[in-house]
Amino acid sequence: MIKLRYKLSLFNILSKLIFGVLFLILMPMILERVNTIQTDNQLIEKREQVIDIISQWGVERFTDSGYENAFGSYNILKEEYISLEKVELEHNWNFIEVTRRMIDNQIIDYRVLNYSFYVDGQMYLLEIGKSLASIQQTEKNIQKFTLVFLAVFLVFSTIFDIVFATKLIHPLEKIIKKLKNTPTPSLYGKATPNTTTSEFVYLDKTLEELMQKIEDLFQKERQITSNISHELLTPVSIARGILENLLSSGELNEEAAIKTEESLRTLYRLKTMVNSLLLIARVESHQYLRNESFSMVELINEVKSELDIIAEDKDIALDTDLKEEKWVKNANRSLLFNMFYNIVNNAIKFTPQKGKIFLTSGTINTQFFISIRDTGIGMSPEILENLFMRFKNRSAHPENGTGIGLAISKTIADFHSIEIHVESEPGKGTEFIFKFPS
Amino acid sequence: MNVLIVEDEVKMAEEMAAFLTREHFLCEIATIGVEASEKIAVNLYDFVLLDLGLPDYNGLDLLKEGKMLDTPPAFIIITARGAVEEKVKGLNIGADDYLAKPFSLVELNARIQAVARRKFKIESSDIQIGEFLVKTDNRIVKHKEKTVELTRKEFDLLLYLLLNKEKTLTRVQLYEHIWGNLFDDQYDSNFIDVHIKNLRKKLSPHAPVDWIKTTRGVGYKISEEE
Numbered sequence: 001m002i003k004l005r006y007k008l009s010l011f012n013i014l015s016k017l018i019f020g021v022l023f024l025i026l027m028p029m030i031l032e033r034v035n036t037i038q039t040d041n042q043l044i045e046k047r048e049q050v051i052d053i054i055s056q057w058g059v060e061r062f063t064d065s066g067y068e069n070a071f072g073s074y075n076i077l078k079e080e081y082i083s084l085e086k087v088e089l090e091h092n093w094n095f096i097e098v099t100r101r102m103i104d105n106q107i108i109d110y111r112v113l114n115y116s117f118y119v120d121g122q123m124y125l126l127e128i129g130k131s132l133a134s135i136q137q138t139e140k141n142i143q144k145f146t147l148v149f150l151a152v153f154l155v156f157s158t159i160f161d162i163v164f165a166t167k168l169i170h171p172l173e174k175i176i177k178k179l180k181n182t183p184t185p186s187l188y189g190k191a192t193p194n195t196t197t198s199e200f201v202y203l204d205k206t207l208e209e210l211m212q213k214i215e216d217l218f219q220k221e222r223q224i225t226s227n228i229s230h231e232l233l234t235p236v237s238i239a240r241g242i243l244e245n246l247l248s249s250g251e252l253n254e255e256a257a258i259k260t261e262e263s264l265r266t267l268y269r270l271k272t273m274v275n276s277l278l279l280i281a282r283v284e285s286h287q288y289l290r291n292e293s294f295s296m297v298e299l300i301n302e303v304k305s306e307l308d309i310i311a312e313d314k315d316i317a318l319d320t321d322l323k324e325e326k327w328v329k330n331a332n333r334s335l336l337f338n339m340f341y342n343i344v345n346n347a348i349k350f351t352p353q354k355g356k357i358f359l360t361s362g363t364i365n366t367q368f369f370i371s372i373r374d375t376g377i378g379m380s381p382e383i384l385e386n387l388f389m390r391f392k393n394r395s396a397h398p399e400n401g402t403g404i405g406l407a408i409s410k411t412i413a414d415f416h417s418i419e420i421h422v423e424s425e426p427g428k429g430t431e432f433i434f435k436f437p438s
Numbered sequence: 439m440n441v442l443i444v445e446d447e448v449k450m451a452e453e454m455a456a457f458l459t460r461e462h463f464l465c466e467i468a469t470i471g472v473e474a475s476e477k478i479a480v481n482l483y484d485f486v487l488l489d490l491g492l493p494d495y496n497g498l499d500l501l502k503e504g505k506m507l508d509t510p511p512a513f514i515i516i517t518a519r520g521a522v523e524e525k526v527k528g529l530n531i532g533a534d535d536y537l538a539k540p541f542s543l544v545e546l547n548a549r550i551q552a553v554a555r556r557k558f559k560i561e562s563s564d565i566q567i568g569e570f571l572v573k574t575d576n577r578i579v580k581h582k583e584k585t586v587e588l589t590r591k592e593f594d595l596l597l598y599l600l601l602n603k604e605k606t607l608t609r610v611q612l613y614e615h616i617w618g619n620l621f622d623d624q625y626d627s628n629f630i631d632v633h634i635k636n637l638r639k640k641l642s643p644h645a646p647v648d649w650i651k652t653t654r655g656v657g658y659k660i661s662e663e664e
Contacts, residue, residue, distance in 0.1 A: 245543065248460075313632045342621075
């Protein structure tokens with residue numbers, strides 16, 4: 001995955017590069033053409049100057065000073081030359097060509113202007129040449145300069161692009177951060193990010209509306225659970241009051257007292273069932289806040305100290321290795337405490353006497369985890385498959401609770417985005433691994 | 439002490455009243471909000487046990503009314519709705535305690551006693567049991583001059599049984615009192631047995647503890663009767 005701002009910048013760089021390469025390919029051709037035109041113009045201009053001089057001073061000035069019938073001159077580096085000689089031609093010459101000339105035993109390519117004219121009935125041929133090497137030198141200089149300019153432009157415009165893209169995308173990153181820091185929909189920040197980009201304002205508004213909708217649904221569910229709770233628990237409460245009064249009146253004989261206690265325990269089971277289901281509904285509809293920060297090691301140690309006595313009674317060693325610490329944020333301590341308490345308590349229940357239970361903390365792939373491993377009776381793959389389903393495990397161990405504890409634990413883990421992995425082998429033991437979001 | 443029970447379920451109110459009367463409270467019942475409002479305004483109560491789910495009245499309004507009196511009664515809120523927000527709201531307005539239905543009547547009594555001690559500044563006295571002295575203020579148990587080391591839960595268990603002396607408490611009642619902060623699903627009758635066993639083990643080297651009695655099939659009680 002690539003960040004949007006890098007994508008934008010990358011696209012800009014690419015389009016500039018394509019443009020630049022195209023320019024580099026075409027540049028020599030253009031330059032050559034421009035240079036040729038310019039050189040030709042210069043040659044024509046020089047011709048006019050020479051003609052001017054001849055018409056003013058006469059052709060003798062040239063012919064007298066040089067050899068017989070001819071005149072020649074070139075500058076010191078042989079970049080340019082000029083020659084005038086008497087000729088006999090059928091037609092008048094007036095053209096520019098590239099030819100090779102031998103000057104002082106040196107062969108040099110020239111662009112040469114040939115021009116013939118008559119003075120006093122005598123035909124003269126004027127040649128003005130400019131060395132191609134000097135022309136190409138100019139071309140090279142211009143090319144070098146353009147290349148440097150292009151490179152500097154590319155670097156600066158890329159930096160500018162990245163800075164601009166970062167600034168452009170900034171509100172989006174702010175919205176993402178806001179979303180990430182929202183523990184429950186109702187707490188989604190009302191502050192719109194400071195931006196002139198209408199799409200971002202729209203996105204923020206849409207998210208806000210979505211949060212409101214979710215919150216409304218939660219509100220409805222809260223009302224429903226509250227009503228169910230009232231309707232189911234009120235009769236239980238009355239029956240319990242009646243039975244407790246009966247028991248504490250002291251008027252019951254032993255058998256009646258035992259039966260009454262049994263009824264009370266059954267009522268307690270009913271209450272547990274209702275409350276457990278309500279708890280799951282309440283966690284799922286975000287009636288619990290996730291606004292606490294605390295040490296995970298401390299919490300696990302607390303669970304251990306709560307259950308040490310129970311484990312000790314069964315001669316089970318409850319060992320901890322909590323070197324890896326984690327400071328949990330945006331969490332509900334009492335829910336997490338209950339989750340781990342439930343798992344460790346289960347481990348004690350299903351581990352025979354003289355067994356062992358290990359509570360470990362650590363990190364896998366930068367993810368913090370808590371592991372609860374026991375040397376207990378383990379679980380078959382069939383039980384493992386439906387482990388977190390409500391009521392599914394009831395038949396397996398009817399003497400040990402309602403079997404809804406694991407469903408509650410799963411709900412609490414989901415609420416905190418904690419992954420639960422379970423590995424188990426019948427007769428060997430079970431390991432619960434809780435992977436925390438990084 | 440005078441107690442007003444505000445509860446729309448008549449049968450529930452009667453059971454509460456029956457239990458508290460046996461504990462020597464003077465009880466009155468109001469089953470609708472208007473009646474309760476009138477009674478709170480006219481009579482002087484030490485305690486109001488307030489069910490928030492009244493058909494004709496917002497229970498929290500009754501609490502507000504009561505709190506405006508010159509000598510406001512202590513309020514214990516009772517609700518079967520169990521919503522966390524409701525509890526927080528009630529305690530914020532000035533309720534002294536909170537109980538979720540279905541609660542144990544023994545627990546209700548204990549809560550009233552605790553609020554009373556806090557509110558009326560009754561100094562909790564030390565309790566003599568067998569050869570032991572239970573100091574409720576600093577939560578220690580002494581045998582002669584020697585302190586017996588108990589865990590917090592063992593002490594809570596001992597104290598709860600002592601406060602309900604001569605009465606058998608069921609394992610559920612004891613469990614709810616001591617592990618009430620945990621979710622219900624964690625109930626394990628074994629927890630109470632283990633703690634009672636440890637309690638006996640820690641006390642018995644100093645002096646006999648035959649006053650901790652097991653009521654077969656029902657629960658435990660502290661009794662000095664033979």
